[in-house]
Amino acid sequence: VQLQASGGGLVQAGDSLRLSCAASGRPFNQYTMGWFRQAPGKEREFVAAISRNGYNTHYADSVKGRFTISRDRAANAVALQMNSLKSEDTAVYYCASRYARLMDVVQITPDDYQYWGQGTQVTVSS
Numbered sequence: 001v002q003l004q005a006s007g008g009g010l011v012q013a014g015d016s017l018r019l020s021c022a023a024s025g026r027p028f029n030q031y032t033m034g035w036f037r038q039a040p041g042k043e044r045e046f047v048a049a050i051s052r053n054g055y056n057t058h059y060a061d062s063v064k065g066r067f068t069i070s071r072d073r074a075a076n077a078v079a080l081q082m083n084s085l086k087s088e089d090t091a092v093y094y095c096a097s098r099y100a101r102l103m104d105v106v107q108i109t110p111d112d113y114q115y116w117g118q119g120t121q122v123t124v125s126s
Contacts, residue, residue: 005094006019008121014085017085018082019079020078032106033050035093045060051104067080088124
């Protein structure tokens with residue numbers, strides 16, 4: 001599976017951004033998808049994940065209510081809508097995928113994922 005993340009940029013606190021991750025190489029609907037982020041000097045952390053069928057989502061407490069993950073099956077892509085951005089959201093954002101036998105499970109740790117995109121930088125100025 002190849003993953004290509006896009007949509008990052010420089011915004012002000014309170015603004016919105018929409019990240020997209022295009023997947024290719026394997027049937028998209030066989031994979032759980034997730035977003036992670038890594039700020040300078042910090043470990044990679046979980047942001048959001050969505051199950052194969054799109055019905056089950058999970059968010060980090062720090063982004064709950066502000067970020068929304070969704071699947072676009074027609075485009076073989078997963079999106080992360082980020083609203084009310086804060087300076088602490090500044091990081092490189094990575095999308096990831098893993099094959100999932102079950103339709104409604106999600107994974108929230110980096111080691112659970114098999115494939116990773118290259119990352120896209122999000123910078124939020126206060």
